[in-house]
Amino acid sequence: MTMNRREIMSAAALTVAASSLPLGLSMGEARADNHAMAGGKPAGVFKYQIGDIECIALNDGVANFPLPDGFVKNAPIEDVQAALARALMDPATMSIPFTAMVVKAGDKTTLIDTGNGPGAGETRGKLFSNLEAAGIDPASIDTVVISHFHGDHIGGLIDDMNAKAFPNAELVIPEGEAAFWLDDGNMSSAPEGMKPSFEKARTNIGAYKDATRQINDGDEAVPGITAVGAFGHTPGHLAFRIASGDKQMLVLSDTTNHPALFVRHPDWHVRFDMDPDKAAETRKRMLDMAAEDDMLVAGYHFPFPATGHIVKDGDGYQLALAAWQPQL
Numbered sequence: 001m002t003m004n005r006r007e008i009m010s011a012a013a014l015t016v017a018a019s020s021l022p023l024g025l026s027m028g029e030a031r032a033d034n035h036a037m038a039g040g041k042p043a044g045v046f047k048y049q050i051g052d053i054e055c056i057a058l059n060d061g062v063a064n065f066p067l068p069d070g071f072v073k074n075a076p077i078e079d080v081q082a083a084l085a086r087a088l089m090d091p092a093t094m095s096i097p098f099t100a101m102v103v104k105a106g107d108k109t110t111l112i113d114t115g116n117g118p119g120a121g122e123t124r125g126k127l128f129s130n131l132e133a134a135g136i137d138p139a140s141i142d143t144v145v146i147s148h149f150h151g152d153h154i155g156g157l158i159d160d161m162n163a164k165a166f167p168n169a170e171l172v173i174p175e176g177e178a179a180f181w182l183d184d185g186n187m188s189s190a191p192e193g194m195k196p197s198f199e200k201a202r203t204n205i206g207a208y209k210d211a212t213r214q215i216n217d218g219d220e221a222v223p224g225i226t227a228v229g230a231f232g233h234t235p236g237h238l239a240f241r242i243a244s245g246d247k248q249m250l251v252l253s254d255t256t257n258h259p260a261l262f263v264r265h266p267d268w269h270v271r272f273d274m275d276p277d278k279a280a281e282t283r284k285r286m287l288d289m290a291a292e293d294d295m296l297v298a299g300y301h302f303p304f305p306a307t308g309h310i311v312k313d314g315d316g317y318q319l320a321l322a323a324w325q326p327q328l
């Protein structure tokens with residue numbers, strides 16, 4: 001695959017934009033011990049600070065599949081392939097990474113989203129080996145906060161025996177997700193293809209029914225983490241603001257899927273967005289806020305370490321990703 005002149009120019013422009021950014025995440029703040037191993041392989045673990053709060057990005061793996069027609073509902077496949085090529089990705093393959101996050105604030109440990117969980121395939125469900133590589137016992141997680149009820153976010157709530165994977169955690173869930181996915185009427189009127197998602201929500205969320213709290217836009221999930229309504233991807237989808245002193249970060253959750261497509265083209269509708277117009281409106285609002293305020297952001301489907309800055313670029317945006325290198 002070769003780059004044409006315009007693509008080379010634009011890659012150069014991004015490099016300049018990224019290097020001239022007043023990055024909230026300086027090298028001094030990134031942790032020196034970002035080289036843990038998991039099962040003999042470099043682990044997907046990246047630690048950094050937001051003021052007094054420690055954040056730990058934990059990769060859950062990747063889903064690879066041939067790019068289907070209609071992956072972006074409102075753009076021709078040729079344009080999607082060109083956008084992938086521009087990001088030096090294979091234009092015939094969609095690769096969607098998953099990265100959850102542990103937040104240590106005060107003496108409390110919180111996990112935001114849980115990955116795909118057991119049985120989701122060879123290349124997924126790596127959260128648990130990466131937790132181990134990071135020295136975090138699942139039993140030490142005090143709170144699990146969920147952004148929305150899609151399987152790649154709630155799959156890791158339970159183990160392969162359907163028992164709690166985080167036995168001592170309180171589960172904090174979006175009000176709008178509970179209202180939609182746990183409603184019997186919605187489940188019975190859903191198309192056949194969506195029924196497994198309803199069932200998974202019941203099983204996985206239900207496992208924590210003795211320790212569940214619901215939150216919505218503006219509510220505190222735990223001290224230091226506040227919910228931000230980011231509806232559209234799913235009915236109750238939440239983003240989160242993490243703040244300590246004058247430092248803050250926006251956890252975008254699934255406000256955008258892969259940045260090469262949906263940060264670059266925020267108007268594009270990924271097939272997973274349940275209300276595509278609302279999702280695009282939310283995406284533009286959040287990306288605009290992140291770019292304007294030069295906020296550090298995390299994105300669940302960003303390439304690892306899934307954190308960086310958003311830079312305005314023409315009609316869209318670019319992601320200036322934090323640098324990370326596994327120790328080889």
Ligand SMILES: [Zn+2]
Binds near residue numbers: 150152254300301
């Ligand atoms: Zn997702």
